[in-house]
Amino acid sequence: xxxxxxxxxxxxxxxxxxxxxxxxxxxxxxxxxxxxxxxxxxxxxxxxxxxxxxxxxxxxxxxxxxxxxxxxxxxxxxxxxxxxxxxxxxxxxxxxxxxxxxxxxxxxxxxxxxxxxxxxxxxxxxxxxxxxxxxxxxxxxxxxxxxxxxxxxxxxxxxxxxxxxxxxxxxxxxxxxxxxxxxxxxxxxxxxxxxxxxxxxxxxxxxxxxxxxxxxxxxxxxxxxxxxxxxxxxxxxxxxxxxxxxxxxxxxxxxxxxxxxxxxxxxxxxxxxxxxxxxxxxxxxxxxxxxxxxxxxxxxxxxxxxxxxxxxxxxxxxxxxxxxxxxxxxxxxxxxxxxxxxxxxxxxxxxxxxxxxxxxxxxxxxxxxxxxxxxxxxxxxxxxxxxxxxxxxxxxxxxxxxxxxxxxxxxxxxxxxxxxxxxxxxxxxxxxxxxxxxxxxxxxxxxxxxxxxxxxxxxxxxxxxxxxxxxxxxxxxxxxxxxxxxxxxxxxxxxxxxxxxxxxxxxxxxx
Amino acid sequence: xxxxxxxxxxxxxxxxxxxxxxxxxxxxxxxxxxxxxxxxxxxxxxxxxxxxxxxxxxxxxxxxxxxxxxxxxxxxxxxxxxxxxxxxxxxxxxxxxxxxxxxxxxxx
Numbered sequence: 001x002x003x004x005x006x007x008x009x010x011x012x013x014x015x016x017x018x019x020x021x022x023x024x025x026x027x028x029x030x031x032x033x034x035x036x037x038x039x040x041x042x043x044x045x046x047x048x049x050x051x052x053x054x055x056x057x058x059x060x061x062x063x064x065x066x067x068x069x070x071x072x073x074x075x076x077x078x079x080x081x082x083x084x085x086x087x088x089x090x091x092x093x094x095x096x097x098x099x100x101x102x103x104x105x106x107x108x109x110x111x112x113x114x115x116x117x118x119x120x121x122x123x124x125x126x127x128x129x130x131x132x133x134x135x136x137x138x139x140x141x142x143x144x145x146x147x148x149x150x151x152x153x154x155x156x157x158x159x160x161x162x163x164x165x166x167x168x169x170x171x172x173x174x175x176x177x178x179x180x181x182x183x184x185x186x187x188x189x190x191x192x193x194x195x196x197x198x199x200x201x202x203x204x205x206x207x208x209x210x211x212x213x214x215x216x217x218x219x220x221x222x223x224x225x226x227x228x229x230x231x232x233x234x235x236x237x238x239x240x241x242x243x244x245x246x247x248x249x250x251x252x253x254x255x256x257x258x259x260x261x262x263x264x265x266x267x268x269x270x271x272x273x274x275x276x277x278x279x280x281x282x283x284x285x286x287x288x289x290x291x292x293x294x295x296x297x298x299x300x301x302x303x304x305x306x307x308x309x310x311x312x313x314x315x316x317x318x319x320x321x322x323x324x325x326x327x328x329x330x331x332x333x334x335x336x337x338x339x340x341x342x343x344x345x346x347x348x349x350x351x352x353x354x355x356x357x358x359x360x361x362x363x364x365x366x367x368x369x370x371x372x373x374x375x376x377x378x379x380x381x382x383x384x385x386x387x388x389x390x391x392x393x394x395x396x397x398x399x400x401x402x403x404x405x406x407x408x409x410x411x412x413x414x415x416x417x418x419x420x421x422x423x424x425x426x427x428x429x430x431x432x433x434x435x436x437x438x439x440x441x442x443x444x445x446x447x448x449x450x451x452x453x454x455x456x457x458x459x460x461x462x463x464x465x466x467x468x469x470x471x472x473x474x475x476x477x478x479x480x481x482x483x484x485x486x487x488x489x490x491x492x493x494x495x496x497x498x499x500x501x502x503x504x505x506x507x508x509x510x511x
Numbered sequence: 512x513x514x515x516x517x518x519x520x521x522x523x524x525x526x527x528x529x530x531x532x533x534x535x536x537x538x539x540x541x542x543x544x545x546x547x548x549x550x551x552x553x554x555x556x557x558x559x560x561x562x563x564x565x566x567x568x569x570x571x572x573x574x575x576x577x578x579x580x581x582x583x584x585x586x587x588x589x590x591x592x593x594x595x596x597x598x599x600x601x602x603x604x605x606x607x608x609x610x611x612x613x614x615x616x617x618x619x
Contacts (some may be wrong), residue, residue, distance in 0.1 A: 348593040386542045393538070393597065400596035410596070 004271040005328030005481065007281070008209025008318040009440040010201045011062050012093035013311040013427070014101045015054075016193075017047045018062055020293025021309055023189060027294055043297055046307040050097045055082035058378045058425035062313070065090030068441045071425060073164035077307050079380055092440050093204040095311070096210070099165045101196065103128050105189075106171075107141040108196040108245050113188055114252045115154060116163070116171035121145035133203035135501075138245065146171075161185040180230040185477035191238075194225040196315035197287025198242040205283065206246070208324060216318075218279040219243045219253030222266035223286040224430045242285065252282075260434040260464075261377070262286070264458030264474040267317065267436075271331045271476075282319045287456065288312025288429050295428055303384045313432035324483040329446040335362045337475030345471055351401045354457050354475045364453075364501075366402040369477070370445075373438035374457035376426040390433075395421030396459070431446040433457040436470065442458050442478050454478045512549045517559035520550055524566045529617050534569040534578055538598055540606040543572055547607045551614035567616040572607040578606035578619050 021027055030037055054058055057078040060124070061071035065086055075081035088094050096104070103124035106114040116124075125142050128134050151172050154160040167334065176183030198221060206213060219239040226234030227241075239253025256266040263286060270282035290312065296308040322330045336475040337354035344350075355372065359365060372395060379389040397419070399413040408416050426433035435456040445451035459473040524531050533550045537543035545555060547570045552563040571578050573591065583593075611618060 074546060344590070346590040346594075347597075348590060351593065386539055386545075388539055397593065397598045399594045404593055413596070 002275045002333040003322045003330035003479075003481065004329050004333065005320045005322045006111075006276045006317060006439065006443050006478065007207055007320045007328050008211070010093045010204035010208050010316045011064065011090075011437060012200050012204055012314050012441060013053075013059055013062060013095045014098070014104075014193075014197055014200065014288065014314070014348070015050050016093055016098050016101055016293060016312050017310040017314075018023040018098055018167075019101075019189075019193065020297075021047070022064065022162070022164065023186060023290050024293035024295060024297070024309070025291035026297055028186075028291070030052035030294060030501055039264045039298060039301060042301050043294065043307060045298070046301055046305070048306050048308065050095075052082060052306075054088060054095050055084070055086040056308070056382075057081070057083055059311065060086050060090060061425040062092075062427075062437055063090035063095055064092030064440065066466050067253045068445075072423060075381060079082060079308070089132070092208065093201065094133075096131075096200065099124050099170075100128055101132070101312075102163055102165065102171060102194075103142055104196045104200065105163075105192050106143075107138060107352075108192055108199055108241075110244075111176075113170065113174050113176065113185075114163075114192065115146045115151050115160075115174065116142075117125070117151060117169075118145040120165065120170040133200070133207050135247075137339075139249070141245070142300070145285075159185060161189055175227070177421070182226075182229045182233055191225050191227045193290045193312060194223050194287035195238055195241050197312050198223070198238060198285050198316070198437075199245045199287075201285050201287070201314040201316035202246045202283060204244055205318055209318045211318065213247035214250050215281070216243065216246075216248040216251040216283055217281045218270070218273065219251050219283045219285065221253065221255045221285055222258060222262035222269045222431060223255075224257070224262065224289055225287075229339055237413075238287075239285075242287075243283075256470055258433055258458075258474075259460030259462055260431050261458040261460030261472045262431045263315075263434055263436045263473055264456060264476065265333065265472075267319070267456075268333070268336060268474060268476060270319050271333060274321060275333055277321075280320075283316055284319065285314070285316035286431055287314045288427075288432065290428075292429050296381060299385040299457055301380075305380075305384050308378065310379050311427050313427045313429040313437075315436055317434065317436075322481050324481050326447065326480060328481060329443045329478050330481045332477045332479060333362075335359070335477045337455075337473070339459075339471065341470065345455065345469075347397055348401065348404075350459070350471065350473055354456065354459075354473045355398055356401055356404065356405055358475060358477070362497075363497075366398065366405070366407045366416070366420070369453050369455050370451040371422055371442065371454045372398050372420055372457065373422045373435045373454060374439050374444070375420060376424045376433040376435065376477075377428050378424050378426065381428050382424075389424070391422055392417070434460075439478065446478065446480050452479065512546050512561075513557065514556070514559040517549060517554060517561045520568070521560050521564065521566070524568060531568055532619065533568050534573050535570065535607060536573050537593075537603065540602050542597070543603055543606045546570075547610035548614065551610060565614065567614060569615045569618045570607055571619075572600075572603045572613050574598075575604040575607065598604055 219241035228235035442454035
């Protein structure tokens with residue numbers, strides 16, 4: 001069996017409510033279509049401060065500020081039970097305040113697109129230097145500070161988009177082209193924000209994994225953004241752009257796309273390259289999506305609830321050859337779930353393809369998996385918007401399928417759901433909640449011996465692009481290493497499985 | 512209901528008239544009611560092509576017994592039975608029936 005080690009992981013959030021107010025797709029389209037509507041007037045009243053976002057239990061679970069068990073035990077509703085002892089930094093990453101994130105945007109800009117006001121730039125530069133993952137050479141990239149009148153003229157006369165802090169204009173994103181809408185200021189902001197989130201995750205990943213930038217061999221980026229111009233609309237390449245800022249001089253990279261199934265597909269692609277020996281190691285990462293900020297805020301405002309979609313999510317993983325030790329849990333490449341073209345689009349067909357089929361092909365059953373992690377959106381965001389508790393719906397479907405496959409009794413569904421499900425703690429950032437936020441938690445538990453097997457499941461709504469009516473999905477298992485399988489050696493399990501296969505073939509002939 | 516789907520239903524109703532029925536697969540009763548109202552009495556959010564357009568279409572949830580009786584049982588088993596265990600079929604069918612009784616014409 002081929003397997004690849006997971007050496008490290010990082011998960012960060014960028015608190016970005018003012019970017020959301022102006023450039024989240026829901027408020028943005030409302031403003032473009034209706035001007036200053038009642039919804040837009042009301043929305044600022046429902047926005048959380050940075051402190052509240054930091055104290056919100058799901059956010060702390062995401063950055064590893066609290067353990068998954070502490071998150072499970074946290075008092076609900078979380079919006080009424082903020083954590084009093086929360087910190088900016090957790091074991092996986094951080095929640096970065098918005099002003100510093102604007103500084104990081106400028107750091108990640110190599111085309112003079114982000115202009116920040118002089119005093120603001122100086123202030124955030126000093127604060128960024130205090131971040132444990134920022135080096136002086138990275139922060140020194142923050143250049144191009146401008147006077148406010150110059151910035152205002154760029155917005156007023158040249159189609160720049162304003163950047164705000166505390167309600168005031170503190171900078172702008174310059175327009176990249178007069179006619180080519182791939183290079184309009186809005187799109188460039190979206191792409192630079194995604195790049196900046198990826199950089200932050202990569203910096204935390206290298207710190208968490210104790211790896212130097214020059215040791216990184218290859219990077220695969222798997223967000224849902226498209227960088228290009230009108231001749232190659234989403235030509236890429238976020239991965240290499242991120243690696244450049246993080247100082248990974250020996251790395252190259254490419255992007256993998258698949259809507260919310262992007263990360264699982266990228267992880268399988270990266271793991272396969274490492275298992276084949278084509279790459280010494282591979283980072284899989286993604287930044288967040290500005291348009292998805294406050295995506296469901298219309299419903300939150302209507303129901304007078306906090307507009308919680310105020311953070312960009314990002315993550316990074318480091319895949320290395322399986323060294324056969326307990327140090328690095330592994331991704332199995334012989335038990336991949338695939339939602340094929342012919343599988344159909346019924347939830348039953350998808351759940352079978354992604355969960356039952358890869359398990360049964362390996363002689364495993366539902367209860368052999370400690371946790372199934374799919375679509376981990378925070379339910380306090382999705383429930384008021386009428387989208388239900390998405391992770392709960394997923395584990396309910398898994399339990400129902402287990403009943404149909406006679407793996408559990410119908411009366412045992414509730415216990416199965418409680419034992420094998422995961423509570424959602426990821427922002428509604430599309431590709432971010434799709435299973436991957438649980439990889440860090442799973443690896444920590446596997447190392448500690450408190451979990452033996454976890455399934456990560458990604459699902460993507462391909463039909464949104466109007467190319468096909470199909471959806472997509474993928475899954476893989478994470479387990480403890482069984483002895484350096486990626487070196488090409490034949491393991492005990494391989495021999496056992498070959499003997500079983502041969503015996504069942506003989507038995508079939510005798511019948 | 513998104514604007515594209517509203518337009519598709521409006522176009523189909525114009526083309527096929529009284530031969531049209533709408534079958535919903537929504538997993539949420541509140542959402543099912545809004546979709547049902549959109550295709551029978553018009554878009555209650557006044558955002559899409561069906562705003563102020565009461566098509567009066569007969570609308571059913573796929574879990575409604577009338578629809579279930581029309582389905583091939585093996586296809587039902589293969590495609591839908593799992594979701595019967597996950598969702599609340601009776602509540603969903605009843606939610607859509609409530610709207611159908613108020614606004615739909617030519618019911619089955």
